[in-house]
Amino acid sequence: MNDGYVLIVDDDADIRNMVGIYLENEGLPYIKCEDAGKALEILDNHKIDLILLDIMMPGIDGMDACIQIREKSQIPIIFMSAKSQDIDKVQGLMVGADDYVVKPFNPIELIARVKAQLRRYKQYNENAVSKTMQYKELVLNGQTRQVWMKGEEIRLTPKEFSILELLMKNRGIVLTICQIYEQVWREEFAENDNTVLMHISNLREKIEGKGQEFQYIKTVWGAGYKI
Template sequence: MNQHIGIVEDDPNIQNIVSAFLKKEGFEVTVLGSAEEGLKLWESNPPDMWILDIMLPGMDGYEFCKKIRNESDVPIIIISAKDEEIDKILGIELGGDDYLTKPFSPRELVARAKRLFKRVQPTLTKEESENLKVEKLEIYPEERRVFWNGQEKEVTTKEFDMLRLFAENINRAFSREELLVKVWGEDYFGSDRAVDDLVKRIRRKFADLPLETVWGYGYRLRMKEE
């Protein structure tokens, strides 16, 4: 099945050009003119990636990005005429994975989309595909499934990646900077507040998971190694 990309952009010219280039590369594309339409698509047929303009009629792209990110780690590329550094930082901190300033090359956008898909869907090596079981936590990398105390938990991509990292390194303290690199990638452009937000989400989903704060440094998963 082809990967599905949702484009939220109100400029017909950009809609047509970006859509044409992506379809040429084999992607399934849905074009929407507003964030409100994007939310309806998210409920009915959620894309595997969003390409999102900031300046939109009604709800702006920042708010849309925030709403999507509260539910999922689906890749988001922001395209915007706003080229100030503060705009880029805001877009990334609200959950964007990449930021491209208008005018941009459609070929560059396609290249960035392909790179993002590769980054969030890595090929597992034999070692990485081995199942993990530590006390009440069970992780199945090939199936990308997680169980806690015998019950399966729905997790996003980054929640899964962070849990696997901790499970592979029981009792090791990771700094926030390390977690950013290992979970978000070396080219992530944002603050370490993203780490704190992800840890909060994991703690809400996994009651009693001993994910400890190492004050002034980062986090560790405190468990008995089996």
């Protein structure tokens, strides 16, 4: 189901061991640690697909750890806590957790929640990957509408992004100015309209800089443009 580990973070060794046994029975690899500080280190050095996170721990508590994790990752987080008030659950979800299980919990139910979150996370990642296109050092993500050139994000206007996405979807195919205009603006193209030319000029400048021989959006004289 997953390629990485489930990370169990709890200062109670009995809980870590018990959850580990149930994960192992389901064929889910896991890593155990007793505090959030070590958990943050593990995240930097291992592929983690889901975190089971206690709240009340020495040092960094689970809430603060969740906030720090959310600054750089969207992996599923399930809180395991003895704090059972509704306000505690609401707070846990508001800081970024995906689920909240109250101790003592039924381990079978916990594993069912883990597997459900892993399925959602896997589907999310597959959708994100399917929306990603790359040509040489140019990368476009159609889901997040982000573009990177040589690893650096490029800020595009909505129309610039749509033009680039259209060209990348039709890589190797020459698209006329009329085709580009009607598919991006979704209205009939008028002769002598320079709108597409201006947007492509701006797009080229953002991708490759001024005065460069264009390696990405190429002009096919008398026909149109292609990537």
